[in-house]
Amino acid sequence: xxxxxxxxxxxxxxxVVGYSILDGFDLGVGFWHLFAKKKNERSAFIHSIEPFWDxxxxxxxxxxxxxxxxxxxxxxxxxxxxxxxxxxxxxxxxFRAVAIEYRNKVDSPAWIRAWxxxxxxxxxxxxxxxxxxxxxxxxxxxxNAIGDYTGGFFALLNPFALLCxxxxxxxxxxxxxxxxxxxxxxxxxxxARRWAAKTWWILLVxxxxxxxxxxxxxxREMKAVPLGLAGLAVAELFVTRLFFAKGKKTxxxxxxxxxxxxxxxxxxxxxxxxxxxxxxxxxxSLTVFNSSSSQLTLTAMLVxxxxxxxxxxxxxxxxxxxxxxxxAVPEK
Amino acid sequence: MDVVLLAxxxxxxxxxxxxxxxxxxxxLAWMIFLYNTRYQENDNPVFLQLARxxxxxxxxxxxxxxxxGITMEFQFxxxxxxYSRFVGDIFGAPLAAEGVFAFFLESSFLGILLxxxxxxxxxMYWFSSLMVALGATMSAFWIVVANSWQQTPAGYKVATEMVxxxxxxxxxxxxxxxxxFNPSTLPRYFHVITAALxxxxxxxxxxxxxxxxxxxxxxFAMRSxxxxxxxxxxxxxxxxxxxxxxGFQVSQTQPAKLAAFEGLWETQTHAPxxxxxxxxxxxEKNDFAITxxxxxxxxxxxxxxxxxxxxxxxxxxxxxxxxxxxWSFHLMFYIGMWMALVSFVGVVLWLMKKLGEHxxxxxxxxxxxxxxxxxxxxxxxxxxxxxxxxxxxGELRTADAISASVPGGQVLASIIMFSLIYSLLFGLWIYLLxxxxxxxxxxxxxxxx
Numbered sequence: 001x002x003x004x005x006x007x008x009x010x011x012x013x014x015x016v017v018g019y020s021i022l023d024g025f026d027l028g029v030g031f032w033h034l035f036a037k038k039k040n041e042r043s044a045f046i047h048s049i050e051p052f053w054d055x056x057x058x059x060x061x062x063x064x065x066x067x068x069x070x071x072x073x074x075x076x077x078x079x080x081x082x083x084x085x086x087x088x089x090x091x092x093x094x095f096r097a098v099a100i101e102y103r104n105k106v107d108s109p110a111w112i113r114a115w116x117x118x119x120x121x122x123x124x125x126x127x128x129x130x131x132x133x134x135x136x137x138x139x140x141x142x143x144n145a146i147g148d149y150t151g152g153f154f155a156l157l158n159p160f161a162l163l164c165x166x167x168x169x170x171x172x173x174x175x176x177x178x179x180x181x182x183x184x185x186x187x188x189x190x191x192a193r194r195w196a197a198k199t200w201w202i203l204l205v206x207x208x209x210x211x212x213x214x215x216x217x218x219x220r221e222m223k224a225v226p227l228g229l230a231g232l233a234v235a236e237l238f239v240t241r242l243f244f245a246k247g248k249k250t251x252x253x254x255x256x257x258x259x260x261x262x263x264x265x266x267x268x269x270x271x272x273x274x275x276x277x278x279x280x281x282x283x284x285s286l287t288v289f290n291s292s293s294s295q296l297t298l299t300a301m302l303v304x305x306x307x308x309x310x311x312x313x314x315x316x317x318x319x320x321x322x323x324x325x326x327x328a329v330p331e332k
Numbered sequence: 333m334d335v336v337l338l339a340x341x342x343x344x345x346x347x348x349x350x351x352x353x354x355x356x357x358x359x360l361a362w363m364i365f366l367y368n369t370r371y372q373e374n375d376n377p378v379f380l381q382l383a384r385x386x387x388x389x390x391x392x393x394x395x396x397x398x399x400x401g402i403t404m405e406f407q408f409x410x411x412x413x414x415y416s417r418f419v420g421d422i423f424g425a426p427l428a429a430e431g432v433f434a435f436f437l438e439s440s441f442l443g444i445l446l447x448x449x450x451x452x453x454x455x456m457y458w459f460s461s462l463m464v465a466l467g468a469t470m471s472a473f474w475i476v477v478a479n480s481w482q483q484t485p486a487g488y489k490v491a492t493e494m495v496x497x498x499x500x501x502x503x504x505x506x507x508x509x510x511x512x513f514n515p516s517t518l519p520r521y522f523h524v525i526t527a528a529l530x531x532x533x534x535x536x537x538x539x540x541x542x543x544x545x546x547x548x549x550x551x552f553a554m555r556s557x558x559x560x561x562x563x564x565x566x567x568x569x570x571x572x573x574x575x576x577x578x579g580f581q582v583s584q585t586q587p588a589k590l591a592a593f594e595g596l597w598e599t600q601t602h603a604p605x606x607x608x609x610x611x612x613x614x615x616e617k618n619d620f621a622i623t624x625x626x627x628x629x630x631x632x633x634x635x636x637x638x639x640x641x642x643x644x645x646x647x648x649x650x651x652x653x654x655x656x657x658x659w660s661f662h663l664m665f666y667i668g669m670w671m672a673l674v675s676f677v678g679v680v681l682w683l684m685k686k687l688g689e690h691x692x693x694x695x696x697x698x699x700x701x702x703x704x705x706x707x708x709x710x711x712x713x714x715x716x717x718x719x720x721x722x723x724x725x726g727e728l729r730t731a732d733a734i735s736a737s738v739p740g741g742q743v744l745a746s747i748i749m750f751s752l753i754y755s756l757l758f759g760l761w762i763y764l765l766x767x768x769x770x771x772x773x774x775x776x777x778x779x780x781x
Contacts, residue, residue, distance in 0.1 A: 051443030058439050062431030064405045069428045072420020079409025080735035086410050087746045094399040101395035145496040148737035293421040300508040308432030315440035322451050
C-alpha cells in the first residue's frame with residue numbers, strides 16, 4: 001500500500017512537471033505577447049502555440065482529476081482553501097483560451113487589441129498564482145481537524161509566496177522566450193533572444209533567493225534531497241545559458257524544460273511525505289500516507305495510468321512532430 | 333445568504349452554461365467526420381466545402397466548451413469539499429480517465445483538424461476528424477460515469493474513519509467495474525449522446541434553413557440541409573427510444589425521481605400520465621391537471637395494472653422539488669416531440685424533393701435551432717433536481733457536501749464574476765457565429781464567390 005501511495009505521489013509529480021513544461025511555454029509566450037510591437041508579430045506568437053495549447057492544458061485537467069482520484073482530501077483542502085486564487089486562475093485560463101481562438105477571427109484593430117490584452121493578462125495571472133500556491137504549500141497552511149483551511153485569503157499573500165509567484169512568472173517567461181526564439185525567424189526571433197538573455201538574470205536571482213529562503217525556513221522531513229535538486233535546477237540554468245549563448249536554440253529550450261522539471265521535483269521532495277503541511281500543528285498535515293484513496297482505487301488508477309500515459313506521450317510527440325516547421329510571420 | 337444555495341447556484345450556472353457547448357460539438361464532430369468520409373470516398377469538392385465550413389463553426393464553439401470546462405474539473409474541490417472527501421475514492425477516477433483517455437486524444441487531433449490540413453496526408457486528416465469525434469464521445473462517457481454514480485451508486489461501501497479525532501464518513505470502492513457500469517450509466521450515456529447528436533444536426537438543419545430564408549449562400553445551405561435531414565430523423569428516433577429505456581431504468585432505481593417527473597402522489601396501478609398541471613408540494617396534490625389514464629403504468633410495465641410508486645411513499649424530507657422536476661422533464665419531452673415532427677416533415681419534403689421550397693417549413697426548422705439545446709438543459713435539470721435532496725442518492729445529502737471553509741461572500745463574488753464572463757462569452761460566440769454565416773463557405777474550385 002505504501003509503495004502504491006508513493007507511486008501516486010510520483011505520477012502526480014509527472015503530471016505537474018508535464019503541465020509546467022508544456023503549458024509553461026505557451027503561458028510564457030503570453031507573457032511576451034504585449035512586448036511584440038507589431039500586430040503581425042503577435043499573430044505569429046499565437047500561430048506558434050495554436051495547435052498545442054489545448055493539449056497542454058489537458059495536463060492540468062488530468063492532474064486535477066488524478067489528484068481528486070488519488071488524494072481526495074488534498075484536492076478538497078487545496079481548492080477550497082485557495083478558493084479566490086483558484087477563481088482568478090480560472091478567469092485567466094478562460095480568457096486566454098478564447099483569446100487564442102477568437103483574436104484572428106475579426107479583422108478590426110480594436111477587437112485584436114482587446115484579445116491581445118486578454119491573452120497576455122490571462123497568461124500572466126496563472127503563471128504568478130501557480131507560484132503563489134506552491135509557495136504557500138511549502139510554508140504550510142493553517143488547517144482544522146477535518147483539513148479545512150482556516151487562514152483567510154490575505155494570509156496567502158505573504159512575502160515568500162509572492163517571491164515564489166515571481167519565480168513562476170520568470171521561469172515561464174524565460175521558457176516562452178526560448179520557445180519563441182526556436183519557432184520564429186527574423187527580427188522578432190532576435191527580440192525573443194534579447195528577452196531571454198535579460199530574463200535569465202532575473203530568474204537566476206529570484207530562484208536563488210527562493211531556494212535560499214525556502215531551504216532555510218521551510219524544510220521539514222528531508223533536507224539534502226530537495227536542496228540537492230534545487231541546486232541542480234540552478235546549475236541547469238547555467239547549462240541553458242551555455243546552449244543559448246552558442247545559438248543552440250532547441251537544446252536551450254530542452255534544457256529549460258529539464259530545469260523546470262528539477263524545480264518541480266525539488267518542491268515535491270521538500271514537501272514529501274506531506275502534501276499539505278499544516279503550519280499550526282504538524283499532526284494535522286495531509287500526507288501521502290494519511291490522505292490517499294483506497295488500495296483498490298489506487299490500483300485501478302495505476303492500470304489506467306499505465307495504459308494511458310504512453311498514449312499521451314505518443315500524441316504529444318506526434319503533434320509536435322507535425323507542427324515542427326518554423327512559424328512564418330504573416331505579411332500584415 | 334445560504335451558502336448551500338449559493339454553492340448550488342454556482343454549480344448550476346457553470347455547468348448549465350458549459351452544457352450548451354459539448355452537445356453541439358459532439359453532434360457537429362460526427363457530421364464533420366461524415367463529410368470528410370464522403371470526400372475521401374468520392375473526391376467530390378462539395379463535401380470538402382461542407383467539412384471546412386462546419387469545422388469553422390465547430391472551432392468557434394469548441395473553445396468555449398474547453399474554456400468553461402476547466403472550471404468543472406476544479407469546482408468539486410472549490411465549492412464541494414465535503415462532497416469531494418466523501419466520494420473521492422470513486423468519483424475522481426472517471427475524471428482522471430476522461431483526461432487520459434479522451435481529452436488528450438481529442439485535443440491533439442483537433443490541432444491537426446484545425447491547423448494541419450496542409451501538413452498531413454488526406455488519409456491522416458480524415459483519421460484526425462474521426463479521432464476528434466471519438467475523443468468527444470469518449471469524454472462524455474467518463475463524465476456520465478461520474479454523474480451516474482451519484483444517481484445510482486454501486487460497487488462501494490460506506491466506511492467511517494476517525495480523522496484527528498473527528499469521525500468522517502466516506503464511500504470506499506469495492507468493485508471498479510460495478511461502479512463504472514452502475515445501473516444508470518449505459519441508459520444515461522446513450523440518451524446523452526443521442527441528445528447531443530440532435531443538437532448538432534438540428535443546428536445544421538435550422539441555421540441552413542435560416543440562410544435560405546435570408547437568401548444567403550443558398551446553394552451551400554441547401555446542400556447542408558440535404559446532407560443532414562436523414563441523420564436528423566434517425567437520431568431523434570434513437571433519442572426517444574433510448575430515452576424511454578432510460579426512463580424505465582429511473583423507475584426501477586430512483587422511484588421518487590420518477591414520481592416527481594410524473595407528478596404522481598399516490599402509489600397505484602393504472603397510474604395516469606399528467607400532460608399539464610401545477611404540482612403543489614405542500615398540499616401533496618396537483619392543480620389544473622390534465623391527465624391520460626393509465627399511461628405511466630403502460631410505459632413502465634407494458635400493461636395498465638403495473639403498480640407505480642407515488643411521492644407519498646417517501647418521507648417529505650426525501651422528496652425532490654416536484655414542480656421543478658415535473659416541468660423540466662415535461663419541457664424536455666415536449667421539445668423532443670416537436671423535434672420528431674420537424675424531422676419527419678423534413679424527410680417527407682426531402683423525398684418529394686421540395687425540402688428548400690416551403691417557407692413555413694424553413695421557418696419552423698430555423699426557429700427549432702435553440703430547442704434541442706434547451707431540451708438538453710431541461711433533461712439535465714430534471715436528472716439533477718430529481719436526485720435531490722441527495723447529492724449521492726440515498727447516501728449523502730446536498731447540504732452536507734459543500735466547502736465549509738469558503739465564506740458565502742466569496743461564493744457570491746465568484747457567481748457574479750462567472751455570470752459576467754459567461755454573458756460576455758455567449759455574446760461573442762453568437763457574434764462570431766453570425767459573421768461566419770454571413771461570410772459563408774469557401775468557394776468551390778472553379779466557382780466565383
